[in-house]
Amino acid sequence: MVMEEKWLVGVDIGGTTIKMAFISLNGDILYSWEIDTDKRDSGRHIPTSITRSIDQKLTELNQTKNRLIGIGIGAPGPVNAEDGSIEVAVNLGWEHFPLQAILERETSLPVVVDNDANIAAIGEMWKGAGKGAKNLICVTLGTGVGGGIIVNGEVVHGVNGAGGEIGHMTSVPKNGSPCNCGKSGCLETVASATGIVRLAIEELASGDYISQLGDYYEKHQTITAKQVFDAANEANELAQRVIHQVAHHLGLALANLANGLNPEKIVIGGGVSKAGDTLLGPLKEEFVLFAFPRVAQGVEIVIATLGNNAGVIGGAWLAKEKLINKSILQ
Structure with missing residues (x-):
């Protein structure tokens, strides 16, 4: 029996659009897309729109969530490394926003959060100029x-x-x-x-x-x-x-x-x-x-x-590293 290859989810939140991708364990982008950033009500709808978009893309591809290992996400502003919350993101309206906790609850997937510039750097290190x-x-x-x-x-x-x-x-x-x-x-x-x-x-x-x-x-x-x-x-x-x-x-x-x-x-x-x-x-x-x-x-x-793909690739790398460290992939 051939095991299905698992996918990582990379997400890069910007002030205008949110870039998203399903990425292989080798760092190859399999499917990528973007959605508008919903900044209504101080950005509280953003996690829900990300969750819906992932579900919709899985449906389009005739895949289930079992195919996904986890989500690595980049967001503007300082990130609390302990709980994945965003200290402040002025252009999104966030302050002490528990992004990781909300996304894990809504997607039923493990989530790792980092600053958007950090994940771009990681993306370039993994698959780009670095x-x-x-x-x-x-x-x-x-x-x-x-x-x-x-x-x-x-x-x-x-x-x-x-x-x-x-x-x-x-x-x-x-x-x-x-x-x-x-x-x-x-x-x-x-x-x-x-x-x-x-x-x-x-x-x-x-x-x-x-x-x-x-x-x-x-x-x-x-x-x-x-x-x-x-x-x-x-x-x-x-x-x-x-x-x-x-x-x-x-x-x-x-x-x-x-x-x-x-x-x-x-x-x-x-x-x-x-x-x-x-x-x-x-x-x-x-x-x-x-x-x-x-x-x-x-x-x-x-x-x-990597251009605009640096963030989603870096997010996927973060998710992969975190999950390997937790031995979930063993």
Whole structure:
């Protein structure tokens, strides 16, 4: 009698959509889909919508829940490692939200919860740009800046679940821009897509730059991070100055982290990473300026390869590791 291959469930909760996947024990995505994030009533319907979606997908595939081993899920904000609750997730309306307990009750499956940036880092370590590395830093440059730090194959959570908050390292010590976290001058304010746009607008306001970028901003009163990178590729002086600022702050932050951790790889992900060498080139130059020489020799800075799948793959890895440790798979 041939045993059915068991599946892991990876879930990545975002502010707009929830990405979900059934994943093999080898880390291969078998089926993936996404649903809208239901933020009504301070996000209390989110666990139910996840449960329903899993059940619906199983029905579509003519499978039963016996096929599933467990769920690994990533959520924004600090996670309490003891009970899988979310301390606070402002964009979802959660505060001390018992995500693991609710999902285990509703799905009748074991659940493991971690921060969304952490599971993206784990995904890249398992199947992506960090494959083979057990010591790595993963930074996601999107609307904000997220981070995950892995040491000896284990995510660094810290004393209360806030480990890896790379985006809130202070980059501008004085007169920095306010950050959503309540501080000012965070890396997120100068290295995220939002920060890049702000820096570009400040440059446009302070100088007389006649360019396509300036003309677009004057007409629409807005620009995008992609437009800034595109303009930099076309030798636009203003855009290149902005990218240099971003690379400087990001390179300094990552070098300081690397000096303490001595990682094998630094993986750059998120929407901003699509700029590729336009960002990576100057970033590497700045990193080398600030990194201890032996640290710089030992590390490789690479662009993430899994894209939006990093979170669900990392979630599946977490579920697999937790269940193996509990000997459920034996």
